[in-house]
Every structure is written in structure tokens, then in C-alpha cells.
Amino acid sequence: MTRGGTAALPPEARAVLAGDRAALARLITRTENDDPTVDPILRALYPRTGRAAVVGLTGPLGVGKSSVLNRLVGHLRTEGVRVGVVAVDPSSPFSGGSILGDRIRLDRAAGDDGVFFRSMAARGHAGGVARATREVVRLLDAFGMQVVFVETVGSGQSDVEVHSVASTSVVIVVPHLGDEVQSMKAGLFEVADVFCVNKSDLPGADVAARYLTELAQLGAHGAAWVPRVVQTSATQGTGLPELWAAVRAHEDYLDAHDLRRSDERRRLSLEIQDLVRERVDRRLSEAWTRDPELRRLLDEVVARREDPHSAADRVVRRTGLRS
Numbered sequence: 001m002t003r004g005g006t007a008a009l010p011p012e013a014r015a016v017l018a019g020d021r022a023a024l025a026r027l028i029t030r031t032e033n034d035d036p037t038v039d040p041i042l043r044a045l046y047p048r049t050g051r052a053a054v055v056g057l058t059g060p061l062g063v064g065k066s067s068v069l070n071r072l073v074g075h076l077r078t079e080g081v082r083v084g085v086v087a088v089d090p091s092s093p094f095s096g097g098s099i100l101g102d103r104i105r106l107d108r109a110a111g112d113d114g115v116f117f118r119s120m121a122a123r124g125h126a127g128g129v130a131r132a133t134r135e136v137v138r139l140l141d142a143f144g145m146q147v148v149f150v151e152t153v154g155s156g157q158s159d160v161e162v163h164s165v166a167s168t169s170v171v172i173v174v175p176h177l178g179d180e181v182q183s184m185k186a187g188l189f190e191v192a193d194v195f196c197v198n199k200s201d202l203p204g205a206d207v208a209a210r211y212l213t214e215l216a217q218l219g220a221h222g223a224a225w226v227p228r229v230v231q232t233s234a235t236q237g238t239g240l241p242e243l244w245a246a247v248r249a250h251e252d253y254l255d256a257h258d259l260r261r262s263d264e265r266r267r268l269s270l271e272i273q274d275l276v277r278e279r280v281d282r283r284l285s286e287a288w289t290r291d292p293e294l295r296r297l298l299d300e301v302v303a304r305r306e307d308p309h310s311a312a313d314r315v316v317r318r319t320g321l322r323s
Contacts, residue, residue, distance in 0.1 A: 081147055
């Protein structure tokens with residue numbers, strides 16, 4: 001798995017490229033903890049990324065996302081596909097860590113090094129796609145995983161954020177959530193490349209599938225890609241090959257219509273903007289703490305001798321946030 005031209009890379013980066021699972025786990029932990037010393041390693045590995053298919057799984061709570069994911073991983077492993085999984089959990093309000101932790105146990109043979117699972121905390125991001133999530137996806141990509149799944153928190157409509165990291169987004173629902181599906185905002189339908197009706201052994205699955213198919217066709221607005229609708233039962237293990245075939249069809253569609261690069265440009269543009277905002281916020285917070293002039297400016301606003309908009313302009317000029 002070692003790739004050429006690695007001699008100049010940091011030792012930790014070389015270890016990841018060589019398939020060292022322990023080194024990968026340590027780097028993921030440091031990334032999740034926002035350790036600044038990991039940045040040079042991530043930068044060194046970036047040119048070795050962009051190979052893996054990144055698939056997002058989202059949908060309301062209780063639809064069986066983890067069970068579907070478990071079955072999908074098992075299906076891909078039978079085909080010899082190397083799979084990484086990033087399962088984003090709700091954050092503890094006390095520790096900031098994951099509440100659910102490793103809530104699924106991936107079905108795989110003992111010693112199977114073709115799967116790497118990591119549960120991460122959302123850390124206040126409603127849709128569960130924090131900056132660290134993107135970096136962990138890249139680490140798994142550099143490690144040699146051919147498919148990386150990102151399973152989001154399951155906070156409903158806010159899970160549209162998964163579209164900012166995945167090349168294919170799968171929205172999972174169940175038959176008895178018909179009213180909730182009808183009330184979903186358009187955003188969730190706009191990001192769905194594939195709809196999965198899980199628990200298809202329950203009554204109403206066919207009706208839900210037809211309803212989603214109609215909605216997908218109406219929402220396509222003449223687009224060449226119309227989201228596929230697939231029925232699965234994670235408990236019975238049915239429909240998983242069809243679900244993966246739908247994902248592959250969308251991935252093939254991106255390549256056939258030369259859309260993958262433009263799609264990646266969109267995601268990277270959003271990521272860079274997020275990083276810029278993060279740096280500006282950090283710089284402003286530090287300046288506000290250290291600069292007594294800014295605190296005096298705040299006093300002026302409180303005393304109504306200065307208005308907030310004019311004060312903001314003065315802050316921008318003083319902190320050098322605008323060239």
C-alpha cells in the first residue's frame with residue numbers, strides 16, 4: 001500500500017500511507033481534538049486524497065441508518081471493497097464527546113483490515129458535519145479506503161449538511177413516517193441522490209416508495225439525474241445490493257456527465273469559506289480580549305454614543321480583517 005515519493009512526508013503521514021491502523025487512529029483523535037500539530041500532516045496527505053467515493057447517509061431519527069450502514073458495509077466487504085465509516089453522533093453537553101459512541105458493531109470477520117469505523121461527536125454542528133469530519137474522511141481516503149460512509153446525527157432537516165462532504169447522499173426513511181416525510185423542507189429532497197425506504201417488511205412500504213418516486217420526479221425540474229428510490233429491510237438483509245447499485249449509478253452519472261469536478265469545486269468552496277470564517281472568528285475573539293480600545297468602543301455603543309454598524313466598521317479597520 002506504500003506509495004511512491006513518500007520520503008519527504010512527515011513520519012505520521014508515511015505511516016498512514018503504509019496502512020498503519022494505530023497511526024491512523026491517533027491522527028483521527030488529534031484531528032477531532034483540534035490539535036494544531038496535526039495540520040502539517042493533513043496538508044502533506046491532501047495530494048494523496050480524492051480517490052474514495054464518499055457516501056452520506058442521513059434521515060430522521062429511528063429509521064435504521066446504522067443498521068442499513070452495517071448491512072451495506074457487509075455487502076461491500078463480500079466484494080472486496082475497502083470501507084471507511086465516519087458515524088457522527090450527538091455531542092455531550094458536558095464533555096463535548098460522542099454520547100452514543102460505537103453504537104453499531106460492524107459485521108466482519110475477525111482480523112478483517114478492510115474496514116475502519118470511527119464514531120465522532122457533532123460538537124454543536126446541527127447537521128453533524130464539522131470541519132474534523134471532512135479531515136477524517138480525507139485520512140481514510142489517504143489510508144486506502146475505496147468507499148467512505150458518513151452517517152449523520154439524524155436531526156432531520158438540518159442533515160442537508162451531509163451534501164457538503166459526500167459525492168452521493170442517501171436519505172433514509174421508513175413507511176410509518178409518511179407525515180414527517182410530507183412535512184420535510186425542500187432542502188432534504190434537493191440533496192437526496194438516492195432515497196432508501198428501510199423496514200420495507202412493514203405495511204405501507206410500497207406506498208411510501210411510490211410517494212417518494214413521485215416527489216423525486218417532480219423535484220427534478222428537468223434534471224438528467226432523478227433520485228432513485230430503493231426499498232430495504234436491514235433486519236432481513238434485503239435490498240442492500242439494489243441500494244448500492246443505486247449509489248454506484250449516481251457515482252457513474254457524475255463521471256459520465258463530467259460533473260464530479262464541479263461538484264467537488266462546490267464542496268471545497270464551502271469548506272474554504274468555513275475555514276476563513278473560523279479564522280476570522282478566532283482572530284476577532286483574540287483581539288476583543290486583548291485590545292482595550294475595542295472594549296472602550298463597546299462602552300460607546302452601550303452608552304448610545306456609537307451605533308453597532310459604525311462600531312463594526314471600526315472593528316474591521318482596527319483588526320485588519322479587511323485589506
